[in-house]
Amino acid sequence: MNRAEAWNLLQEYVQDTGLVRHMLAVEAALRAYARKLGADEETWGIVGLLHDFDYERWPNPPDHPLQGSKILRERGYPDEVIYAILSHADYLPDYPRVHLLDKALYACDELAGLITAAALVRPAGITDLTAASVKKKMKSKGFARNVNRDDIARGAADFGVDLTEHIQFVIDAMKPLAVQLGIERGLSAEPPESA
DSSP: OOHHHHHHHHHHHOOOHHHHHHHHHHHHHHHHHHHHHTOOHHHHHHHHHHTTTTTTTOOSTTHHHHHHHHHHHHTTOOHHHHHHHHHTOTTOTTSOOOSHHHHHHHHHHHHHHHHHHHHHTSTTTTTTOOHHHHHHHHHOTTTTTTSOHHHHHHHHHHHTOOHHHHHHHHHHHHGGGHHHHTOSSOTTSOOOOOO
């Protein structure tokens, strides 16, 4: 199991650019947490990168992530990776979040989506985004309606991190990938002048 193989698997199953960017954002957050916590960065990163790879083909529960787990098992991915991915689905009671990796994935998944949405409405994108700005957007029910705010709060609590610090940590983890994630500038920003 390595990132190149995981990336090829993602490319095989996912066409939607937004979904790819989401998985890259979650990968960045999990890799940053792995470094901070002294965990295996490659394993944590692969979990983030592949957690939704089956969603485009099987978006309905419980097919997502059960279909993906079968594919991962067939391709020899470790049980730790498969279990963590299965545990991010609240509707699969046989896979409670018990390991630190499971909790990290759940804590970062929805939050990465909210951070992306918040960055897209700022002229400077993620560049000057702060936890306070994201928390303000969290309170606006009309903003990024598909992002479950309860999951974000519950995820941080279960992971044992302060919500504000967690939001800032994930923002900082995503910033180096701003161009790849499409959040270096907001959608409302003027295009850069050509040279």
